[in-house]
Amino acid sequence: MANASAWLARLQRDDVSEADALEFEAWLAESSANAGAYRRTLALWHEYEAAAEAVLVELAAASRPSRPVRAVARPGLSRRWLVGGGGFAVAAGLAVAVMPSLLAGPAIQSYATGKGQHQRITLADGSVVDLDAETKLSVSFSRGARRVTLADGEAIFDVAHDAGRPFIVAASNHVVRVVGTQFDVRNRHDGLSVTVARGKVDVRPAAAATSGRAFLLTAGQRLEIDGTGLERLSAVDPQETFSWRSGRLVYRAEPLANVVADLNRQFVEQIEVSDPELGRTPVTGVIVLDDQASVVARLSLMLPIRSIPSGEKLLLLRK
Known part of the structure; x- marks a missing residue:
């Protein structure tokens, strides 16, 4: 004791x-x-x-x-x-x-990861948070609530149960509220997504937001809200969403431009898509994040594309 x-x-x-x-x-x-x-x-x-x-x-x-x-x-x-x-x-x-x-008053603790960096943190209440690359997160605990702000990036939360102190995540003008559960929150330039693996998660617009609905998500559900505010609820395998934690990215008909944006957070040398139409090409498959050269080579086997050096970047072109 x-x-x-x-x-x-x-x-x-x-x-x-x-x-x-x-x-x-x-x-x-x-x-x-x-x-x-x-x-x-x-x-x-x-x-x-x-x-x-x-x-x-x-x-x-x-x-x-x-x-x-x-x-x-x-x-x-x-x-x-x-x-x-x-x-x-x-x-x-x-x-x-x-x-x-x-x-x-409650102290605020801040965490940030860089390109290709993942970090696991254990909070004072026993909750565990896994941070993806290029993620910014701050934590503030008080007597009445456990508050986290995900300013940018993606994180998996495994929340310790505490009925007296809800766990609240603020991200992209929305509030995610739970008591004890496991879920992933992604807050990037293209929108917000919340994926639940265990328990129930309440997602609703923040008080300052002017529009949006409240959702109660259960295990195996994902809520996506794009940059225009369009909401989409779907059934998913949460472990596919969590796979980035073990160095894999799983995609199902994801536009190539979004895949490249994810890869650019993992590697120092940046990748650029040659034109917007190519960027809309859907990608379905698993990408293992070992080294960039291998990743780009496997990507070129999945799609009719090739890569060439362009200054300090890699440029993706149609074959």
């Missing part, structure tokens, strides 16, 4: 790094007991946050031994917070970790 409390406090710091996240994952993997202890500590922390003001009053009273303290039941405050011994010690320890955030 002590190690779990220490990890909880460590993950609340403003300067949490990727190294911290990797060490945390390693600690969780050491033993199933570690994960269980962290979940119990996290639940205790959430209970504390729900009754934060009352707990702080009790802590202040406990620091004045000259005055007798009378235990008074307060709404929403469990009796074990008011008794002595280990339970109160844990409460005091968690207060040390939580009080700075209560006083200063």
Whole structure:
């Protein structure tokens, strides 16, 4: 329990790094007991946050031994917070970790990946987020909600269940709201898409948006909203959407221009399509992201195209 409390406090710091996240994952993997202890500590922390003001009053009273303290039941405050011994010690320890955030407001943590870079982060609540290349994401947790802003890019969210604190993703003038589930959000220049692998996801326009409908997505569904606001709901295999995490891109009748845009986020040398008509050519198949030369060679086997160097770029032409 002590190690779990220490990890909880460590993950609340403003300067949490990727190294911290990797060490945390390693600690969780050491033993199933570690994960269980962290979940119990996290639940205790959430209970504390729900009754934060009352707990702080009790802590202040406990620091004045000259005055007798009378235990008074307060709404929403469990009796074990008011008794002595280990339970109160844990409460005091968690207060040390939580009080700075209560006083200063929720800290914002930002993450960004570059070309060809993927990153996995473990959030303070135990949720896991996988970031695709060229993705910008910020995280802000408070007592009432877990908020994430996906400014650009794509991410897979495996959200820890917490009925008291919804997990909210803001992207492209829309809000994705869940309690605990697994889903992918893609926010690129060509539009927004949300794909659900587990649980239910509510997607609706942000308060500032002027149009759009609300959707409740279930496992195996994808909502796509293009740049004009056109909405399309379809049934999909979520694992195909998630395949970028393992270095594969799966396409079904996707325009070549969109495929090239994806590849340009994975490699430094950029690819250009010679004309718009060629860019509309549909691509169906799996592209393995090993090295760029092999990727372009396999793409030329799937389509009647060839590539030639053009300055610092590769130019795709019709054969």
